[in-house]
Amino acid sequence: MGLWERYVVPPLVSCACASKPIMKQRAKVVPRAYGNVLEIGCGSGTNFDFYAHNEIERLYALEPSKGMIKRAKKKALTLGWGNRIDFLETGAESVELDDNSIDTVVITFVLCTIPDWEGALKEARRVLKPDGQVLFSEHGLAPDEGVAKWQRRIEPIWKPLAGGCHLTRDTGLMLAQAGFALEGMETMYLPNTPKIAGFVSWGAARIS
Structure with a gap:
């Protein structure tokens, strides 16, 4: 890991992912989490403010970045999560949780950066209970060809600067x-956000 990835990317991503438009997106889905929750890519704990504490039995906060985990642990302490949160310092492609053990998987503004997104979603499906839910809010490929064309052009430059973020997923x-x-x-397109990075989708999904 280079100096950019170690010292610049964590605060840069934390700042970008806590912008006002993105925080409004998080608020649309995260409060719907319940039971045993797996958050994929908790980052610096940006979502922690939005969980309904009385609905959560246990929160498993997965994050491969040591720098982000450090920030998230500080955030958890300030919110009084106590012993109901476990931090999993690992990639989403290998989750050390039992099959059918999770009620809610939360995925917000992270699928764009996971190298093996197929493996990550396969693991999410494995740990999710048959009647469980995936709550998601992500940015990605725009439906307008003019915007999508620029996304494809800029992505090779964007990825190394933004921690591996893809614009076209x-x-x-x-x-x-x-x-x-x-x-x-x-x-929708997020307000006050460049369209190349501002097309978002959100909602819920279940095992089909």
Whole structure:
């Protein structure tokens, strides 16, 4: 890991992922989590504010970055999570949880960066209970060809600067290919955000 990835990317990503438009997106899905929750890519704990504490039995916060885990642990302490949160310092492609053990998988603004997103969603499907839910909010490939064309052009430069973030991943298609059925997915361009990075989709999905 280079100096950029170690010292610049964590605070840069934390700042970008806590912008006002993105925080509003998080607030649309995270409060719907319940039971045993696996959050994939918890980052610096940006979602922690939005969980309904009385609905959560245990929160498993997965994050491969040591720098982000450090920030997230500090955030958890300030919110009084106590002993109901476990931090899993690992990639989403290998989750050390039992099959059918999770009620809610939370995925927010992270699928764009996971190298093996197929493996990550396969693991999410494995640990999810048959009647469990995936809550997601992600940015990705725009439906307008003019915007999508610029996304494809800029992505090779964007990725190394933004911690491996892809601009052209199609969230709905990825979930469907991983064996999930979408439930009322909504989309929009985020206000006050460049369109190349601002097309978002959010909603819920269940095992199909």
